[in-house]
Amino acid sequence: MLVRQRIDELFRAADSRAVRADRKATPHSIGEAHDLVGWAIIVIAAVHAAAALLHHYVLRDEVFKRVLPGKPGGT
Template sequence: MTNLKHSSATATATRIAAGDDRTQYDSFSILLHWITVILVLAQFGLAQTWGFAPKPTRHLMIVSHMSFGILLSAVLIVRIGWRLMPGHQTPVSAAGWVERAAKGVHYVLYALLVGEAVLGFVLRWSGNESMSFFGLLMPSPFAPTSKATHHAIGEAHDFVGWAIIVIAAGHAAAALFHHYVLRDDVLKRMLPRKAGDA
């Protein structure tokens, strides 16, 4: 009986961590999700490795980081807009506290991603530098801040970036646990559907 309770508690905790609120996602939502994953990983990888690159390569990596950041911001806007529009999700009719908690995981990730995007723009502009979108420059709309403020914004940007990676890693690990250990459909809800799938 104790093992059964422990197993049930583990399944519940990992369902929440996986963000499984039993929502059935449409194909466009699934596509946006995986584009977000790829861009977040690319952003984090670039930020953690450009310090080891020679100067010309480092500049290219930083410009790529800004460009992908702007692209990620656009994806987030589309994703949030799509999610808010009716008819793109079909959650179960009877949702309990587990579903609400799982949905909360999504909201936390959305808030962190939006916050990180805003911090990215503000960080660049607070240093009186233009944002670059694949060579197209976007000058700062406000006056530069003090060095201390600029540094604090950079620290916040780094902290939120790590928070996203840690929470997203737990989110992914929980989904994989359900797929490979519990063998349920938590992960399948966010995988591209094959032709003929319901």
Template sequence: MLKHSPTPSDTTRIAAVNDRTQYDSISILLHWLTVILVLAQFALAHTWGFAPKPTRHLMIVSHMSFGILLSAVLITRIGWRLTPGHQSRASASGWAETAAKGVHYLLYALLVGEAVLGFVLRCSGDESMSFFGLLIPAPFAPTDKATHHAIGEAHDFIGWAIIVIAAGHAAAALFHHFVLRDDVLRRMLPGEPGDA
């Protein structure tokens, strides 16, 4: 009987299980929570203008609530990633590893900046934040209209930047999965790398 010799793909899968290239379940959960909340935030912000007033108000309040929730997820995610034992080895080396790390760090920076700007935007307009009905008063005095407008523009610009870069990040993961047929996408899916 002929024995099956391992292919490069088999070797990659075996190595991925044994050398910590798979993300842990908490990292995977926090990643997909971030994805869902970012998409919900973007969709709410770009559709409430078409909704009637009562619905629009509910969408704006939901946007604030999800924004606070996203901030909590980001803080948890960064803290979890910095805790020893929760890092995974890079799936590539050289320029590909540098590019992947650069995109990850850029997305983290943009998400944190967007969260801060969202909070400052609301407060600069002399409006309370709302977290699922719980009002959080502004901790500082409102700014002038020009500054408030500039903060809003920056918040919108960074929101678009996050969506564009995240879409490129997702496209790269799909390219790895369907064209290169490696385990890059499987690293962030539940289960073992070879299961998907």
């Protein structure tokens, strides 16, 4: 729920009426948007890495081996 609320705040901050140079809240809103996007990238990267490890250690399929350089995949 918190993520949804933060996304709503981000889109409200991007509204053309809300983004004006004379408003004091604009730099703060942009900073919050920057933080939100940064954390989103970190979470996506962590989930991606966890999925790769899941394929390699739990499912034991050839997905992880196909991305390694110099190792022929199971095509």
